[in-house]
Amino acid sequence: MGSIFSAIGRGINAIISAIAGVIMTIVGAITTVIVTIFDVIVDIICCRCGSRRSGSRYSRRRAGRGGGAATY
Template sequence: MGSIFSAIGRGINAIISAIAGVFMAIVSAVTTVIVTIFDVIADILCCRCFGSRRAGSRHHRRRGVGRTY
């Protein structure tokens, strides 16, 4: 009798573990997508902020070198 209940308990445990595994995989995938979206947004913002400053300073230096007073 005890072995029957033990087998039923192991079966229930396996089902719950499988559901938990699927749930954790879904949460991991959603988290990865959200982090990737924020990384892309941060890269775009940094590129616009720092890229324009660097490009402007390079452009300004090129103008200054070519001028004769």
């Protein structure tokens, strides 16, 4: 009789483990998508900040302030 309950317990354990594996896979995929979207947004923001600093407007302003020669 004990072996029957043991087999039932192992079957239930296998089913619960399979369901937990599926849930962990879904959560991992959702997390990956959210992190990827966040990385893209941060890359876009940093790209815009970097283009402002290295752009022509920024270099003209810095050249006009200092005592260095202006390049045209």
